[in-house]
Amino acid sequence: MKNIVIGSFYRPPYASIQTLEHLNESVSRVKEKCKDKIIILAGDFNLPHIDWNSLAVKTSCNQSNQHHYLLNIAEEHGLEQIQMNQTRQDNNLDLYFPSHPSLVKTCDTVPGISDHEMVIVDSDIKPKYNKPKRRKIYHYKKANWENIKAKMCRLSSEVCNMKNVENCWNDLKTGINSILDSEVPSKLSSNKHSHSWITSSLKNKIEKKLHQKAKFSKSKEDWEKFRSYKSVIQKEIRNAHWTNVNESLSKSMQVGNNKSFWKYIKSKRCDNVGVAGLKRNGVLHQDSRTKAEILNNQFKSVFTKENPYAQKPQLNENRYPDINDLKITTSGVKKLLSKLNINKASGPDSIPNRILRHCSEELAPAITHIFQISLSTGTLPSDWRKANVSPIFKKEKSPRSHESYC
Missing domain, CATH: 3.60.10.10 (Endonuclease/exonuclease/phosphatase)
Known part of the structure; x- marks a missing residue:
């Protein structure tokens, strides 16, 4: 502390x-x-x-x-x-x-x-450190990609025979997650805090019971031996820590993945991160649920709430030509899927980008079909209207006000 x-x-x-x-x-x-x-x-x-x-x-x-x-x-x-x-x-x-x-x-x-x-x-x-929830980690290197692609192809064919956009999307999402669970080995992330630079040899040195020996014997020689040994071990731990940090950051920068960098920066924080306590009706709220409700109401307030029963204004003759019909092709969808960044986190549907990219050829017909039904019916799957929203603080404003976030 x-x-x-x-x-x-x-x-x-x-x-x-x-x-x-x-x-x-x-x-x-x-x-x-x-x-x-x-x-x-x-x-x-x-x-x-x-x-x-x-x-x-x-x-x-x-x-x-x-x-x-x-x-x-x-x-x-x-x-x-x-x-x-x-x-x-x-x-x-x-x-x-x-x-x-x-x-x-x-x-x-x-x-x-x-x-x-x-x-x-x-x-x-x-600072408060919120204990992260355990998440599922897939071992893609051990996955049976032949079986995965064959099952994705059958799933795509089934979805293409459906007519309702909501059912199409739900069946596709459920099917992809089911194939993932059956064909890709997985484990839950550890909920223990560990340091990757503490190797087994360092652990053995740390666990050496010189302190107990010195405390029991009360010998000046034992205490000096313990202090000398402690200084050596602390130096080894520091060297191992910085070696691990440098190797991890250099590797991540070489492949263009900056997650390790920001993870390290976050570990050095001295403040609570995230949204500060927000005031509502003169009361400061600190719990996450209440802050989310306050920000949600703020975001909703900036949108115009249309009256469905209001009379629409008469428009003059359109001076511009109508837009051409949108054409969504399987080849275009496949091309976009094959360029997805596999290091980006998945959205609310929890479908990993790695699966969409590796199975772009098999999934492209089903996703194209859903887009086409959505355009022709003017409807969207309910999941597509959801998003993970991260509030961004506006500079030179009070962090306690909900109006300071966009």
């Missing part, structure tokens, strides 16, 4: 800018001595004319230069002010600056014992 540095600050109402200059020097020294540690700065700053949502100083305010100086301190040292409530009359004087704002679950005010409201913060002290 990382150490936490907590700083408390009070600025008198009519203090000079030197007070903030001393604060800036103090924070600089802390940042230099306590690298990679969580920093929290809080206190009564008595600078009420900053709009913390837009990070702008209100016009025609007193001590404008000090308001701007505080904003510069926060920006220079990577601190984000998240206390937005008024703490004395109509002013927000008491502020809370964490270096890792994603760890903060709630920040609110309650009546205090003085003329200021009291700020209550509920925060984690280390």
Whole structure:
């Protein structure tokens, strides 16, 4: 667990800018001595004319230069002010600056014992790591591709004889997954956290019981032997770790697959990743389900909800020629399937790109048939109207607002 540095600050109402200059020097020294540690700065700053949502100083305010100086301190040292409530009359004087704002679950005010409201913060002290669900991993190298292609060909013929687009797609999806389960060996991913660079020889060295021996004997010679051995093993582990990282990243870059790179970057995170806590009706929500509902309502609100009973406007004569009928050919579908990136994740239908690519010739007639029925009837399979949506944060906006994501 990382150490936490907590700083408390009070600025008198009519203090000079030197007070903030001393604060800036103090924070600089802390940042230099306590690298990679969580920093929290809080206190009564008595600078009420900053709009913390837009990070702008209100016009025609007193001590404008000090308001701007505080904003510069926060920006220079990577601190984000998240206390937005008024703490004395109509002013927000008491502020809370964490270096890792994603760890903060709630920040609110309650009546205090003085003329200021009291700020209550509920925060984690280390990032939350969501335990990934076990997923099925297929061993394609051990697959019987001849049987797979023969079964895919029969499945495609059956789908081509059907007329309903929903039934066509459901039978094709179910059939592909059934063939996968029967012809491709698989296993479930491990739910244990392990390090690939810890080899069996390193494990044997780590498990050597020199510490127990030194603790039992209390001999100075045994303790020195243990410390010397510990230093050697730690050096070997570091070397093995960096060798593994370099080899893994270089191999992935050579084949154009950057998954290993981003997996390594993600493992080094110091903050919670994903969407920050979102406010709805003044309440900050942190659980995933509620945040998903808030964002879903936000995304729906930007679309026009059409009234099916509204009278359609009269259109003038079309000045442009009608579009030609779309022609979807089996050869075209096969060509697109054969170019799929097998390293991309599957969508909500859970059909791997590797299967679609390797069996492009066998599956192309069935997929072409589904496209043609969909165009002629004006309907889509229900699965095709589903998508995995990843919200993207808009810069220079509050991460606590659902309107800050698109």
